[in-house]
Amino acid sequence: MINDVYGTHGCAPDLIEIKDDSARILMNRDAQKFFTLRFAGGTVERKLVPRLWRPAKSLPPAGSGKPLSGLKIALDPGHLGGKWAKMEERWFQVGDSQPVQEGDLTLRVARLLATRLRDLGAKVSFVRNDDEPTTAKRPDDFRELARKILIRNGVPRPRAEVLDSTDPEKEKTIRWQSEILFYRYNEIRRRAALVNFKLHPDLVLCLHFNAEGWGDPANPTLTDTNHLHLLVNGSYLAEELEFDDERFEMIRRLLSRTYDEELPLADTISSAMVRETALPPYAYPTTNSTTKVGNSGYVYARNLLATRLYRCPVVYCEPYVMNSKDVFARIQASDYEGTRNINGVQRKSIFREYADSVADGLVDYYSKARGSGD
Numbered sequence: 001m002i003n004d005v006y007g008t009h010g011c012a013p014d015l016i017e018i019k020d021d022s023a024r025i026l027m028n029r030d031a032q033k034f035f036t037l038r039f040a041g042g043t044v045e046r047k048l049v050p051r052l053w054r055p056a057k058s059l060p061p062a063g064s065g066k067p068l069s070g071l072k073i074a075l076d077p078g079h080l081g082g083k084w085a086k087m088e089e090r091w092f093q094v095g096d097s098q099p100v101q102e103g104d105l106t107l108r109v110a111r112l113l114a115t116r117l118r119d120l121g122a123k124v125s126f127v128r129n130d131d132e133p134t135t136a137k138r139p140d141d142f143r144e145l146a147r148k149i150l151i152r153n154g155v156p157r158p159r160a161e162v163l164d165s166t167d168p169e170k171e172k173t174i175r176w177q178s179e180i181l182f183y184r185y186n187e188i189r190r191r192a193a194l195v196n197f198k199l200h201p202d203l204v205l206c207l208h209f210n211a212e213g214w215g216d217p218a219n220p221t222l223t224d225t226n227h228l229h230l231l232v233n234g235s236y237l238a239e240e241l242e243f244d245d246e247r248f249e250m251i252r253r254l255l256s257r258t259y260d261e262e263l264p265l266a267d268t269i270s271s272a273m274v275r276e277t278a279l280p281p282y283a284y285p286t287t288n289s290t291t292k293v294g295n296s297g298y299v300y301a302r303n304l305l306a307t308r309l310y311r312c313p314v315v316y317c318e319p320y321v322m323n324s325k326d327v328f329a330r331i332q333a334s335d336y337e338g339t340r341n342i343n344g345v346q347r348k349s350i351f352r353e354y355a356d357s358v359a360d361g362l363v364d365y366y367s368k369a370r371g372s373g374d
């Protein structure tokens with residue numbers, strides 16, 4: 001698992017040393033404290049890592065027509081949307097058309113998906129169910145930390161504010177850095193606390209829309225490119241494994257065997273999404289931070305904060321290029337029943353297509369794994 005999934009970019013031998021009957025794992029670099037993980041002699045002696053989620057095989061057989069009965073699913077609509085969308089840089093607008101805000105699109109999909117999953121018997125919870133943050137903190141709470149980080153990163157006297165949207169030095173301002181600490185780090189850590197200490201789901205679905213570089217958000221580039229991929233946790237960078245906390249989270253994930261569940265789940269969901277959307281697989285321009293896994297051709301391992309911190313299987317969906325001409329037209333058409341003509345083709349609402357295809361994938365996976373008989 002270290003070689004093929006988690007440490008595919010290399011892992012320094014002093015961090016994790018694997019011997020015949022044990023592994024020696026560095027716990028704390030400063031204290032030079034090591035943990036010895038002894039391997040079981042066989043499955044009888046094997047001790048499982050305590051975990052609160054249940055693999056599909058351990059769920060009781062599903063009732064007729066309810067292939068997801070008893071399954072606890074948490075939906076995590078990516079980003080915040082609403083008034084936060086511009087700050088998140090998940091906002092663009094073509095002329096006077098409705099602005100495209102990823103956080104609003106993902107929430108819309110999550111609500112449609114929740115209805116479908118509940119009809120199939122699942123117990124559904126939301127990690128976010130409006131356009132406000134999960135964290136009580138705000139960017140201003142991180143100004144002092146932002147200043148310290150910038151100084152440490154070689155900006156001795158960081159500027160307080162961004163000049164304007166074209167400011168080439170904006171990443172060196174306390175404003176920009178404190179916003180990142182708010183929406184990208186603290187918000188995700190609060191979501192993880194909610195998942196790990198309150199919701200205890202069997203599975204988290206992170207819902208996103210992808211994009212290609214759109215340039216100026218007020219005059220964005222539209223493209224013909226459109227694609228799909230899904231992510232599971234893995235593919236840690238060598239320098240990420242140097243951090244005591246990331247190495248710990250990686251070992252915890254490995255030992256709790258989330259990968260055994262999330263990989264076939266992601267493969268099966270991707271097949272259902274391809275059936276419905278006919279989207280080609282996304283190819284990352286480099287293999288520097290991702291590793292292709294599974295057999296569908298659509299699934300990558302990547303070390304994102306959400307896929308790493310949620311202590312259960314996590315499938316992270318990245319369908320649709322929001323600034324592709326087709327997807328943009330479908331977003332502008334909003335949600336509707338049945339089909340409508342979009343750029344000359346009869347299409348379902350993009351929100352329903354997304355939700356339906358994910359639900360279909362879950363039905364495929366859990367029906368097979370639980371042997372529901374229907």
Ligand SMILES: [Zn+2]
Pocket residue numbers: 078079102208209
């Ligand atoms: Zn996203």
